[in-house]
Amino acid sequence: ILNVEQSPQSLHVQEGDSTNFTCSFPSSNFYALHWYRWETAKSPEALFVMTLNGDEKKKGRISATLNTKEGYSYLYIKGSQPEDSATYLCARRGGSQGNLIFGKGTKLSVKP
Amino acid sequence: DGGITQSPKYLFRKEGQNVTLSCEQNLNHDAMYWYRQDPGQGLRLIYYSQIVNDFQKGDIAEGYSVSREKKESFPLTVTSAQKNPTAFYLCASSNLSGRRNTEAFFGQGTRLTVV
Numbered sequence: 001i002l003n004v005e006q007s008p009q010s011l012h013v014q015e016g017d018s019t020n021f022t023c024s025f026p027s028s029n030f031y032a033l034h035w036y037r038w039e040t041a042k043s044p045e046a047l048f049v050m051t052l053n054g055d056e057k058k059k060g061r062i063s064a065t066l067n068t069k070e071g072y073s074y075l076y077i078k079g080s081q082p083e084d085s086a087t088y089l090c091a092r093r094g095g096s097q098g099n100l101i102f103g104k105g106t107k108l109s110v111k112p
Numbered sequence: 113d114g115g116i117t118q119s120p121k122y123l124f125r126k127e128g129q130n131v132t133l134s135c136e137q138n139l140n141h142d143a144m145y146w147y148r149q150d151p152g153q154g155l156r157l158i159y160y161s162q163i164v165n166d167f168q169k170g171d172i173a174e175g176y177s178v179s180r181e182k183k184e185s186f187p188l189t190v191t192s193a194q195k196n197p198t199a200f201y202l203c204a205s206s207n208l209s210g211r212r213n214t215e216a217f218f219g220q221g222t223r224l225t226v227v
Binding site for chain 2: 006031032036042043044045089091099100104105
C-alpha cells in the first residue's frame with residue numbers, strides 16, 4: 001500500500017448503531033497515525049494520535065486501534081449519535097520530520 | 113486564545129490574477145502546512161515549512177508559492193500558473209520537536225473560487 005486508504009467512503013447509520021471504519025497505510029518507516037474529526041463548517045480536530053503497535057485509545061464512545069506491522073487502524077463509534085455526523089480523516093506521519101499524508105476520509109451520517 | 117487563523121473565509125479571483133491566502137498561528141509551532149481539498153479527494157499537501165525562512169514543496173506545489181518570514185505566518189500565493197485553483201484550502205501547524213504523539217491544528221479554511 002503506497003497511500004493512506006480509508007473505507008468506506010461514506011456511511012449512513014441510525015442513532016444508536018455502533019459502527020467502525022478502516023484506515024490502511026504503508027507500514028514501512030511508520031512514525032505515527034492520526035485520526036481527525038471534521039464537522040461541516042468547522043476545522044478538523046484531532047481525536048487520537050497513536051504511535052505504537054497494538055495501541056488502543058478511547059475518548060468517550062469513540063475508540064481506535066493500531067496495527068503498524070500490517071498497516072491498519074480501526075476507528076469505532078459505539079451507540080452513534082447525530083452529533084457524531086462528520087468526516088473522519090486518517091493521516092500517517094512517516095518519520096519525526098515527516099509530513100501528514102491523509103486519506104480521503106469516511107463521511108458518517110447518523111440519522112435520529 | 114491560542115489557535116490558527118485563516119483569512120479570508122471566501123475569496124473570488126479573476127482568471128490571470130494572483131491571490132494570497134493568509135495563515136497565522138500563535139501556538140509557537142515550528143511546522144506549518146498548506147493543504148488543498150477538492151470534491152471526492154483527500155487533503156493534498158501543497159507546501160510545508162518546518163522552520164523560518166525554509167519551506168519544501170508538497171505533492172501539488174505547481175502554481176503556488178509560499179514564504180515563511182516569521183514563525184507565526186505562512187501565507188500561500190495562488191498564482192496565475194495554477195490551472196485549476198478553485199478549491200478549499202486548509203492551513204495547519206504542528207510542533208515537530210518533542211513528543212511523538214503531537215497532533216496538528218487546523219484553520220477553518222479558505223474557499224477560493226475563480227470567476
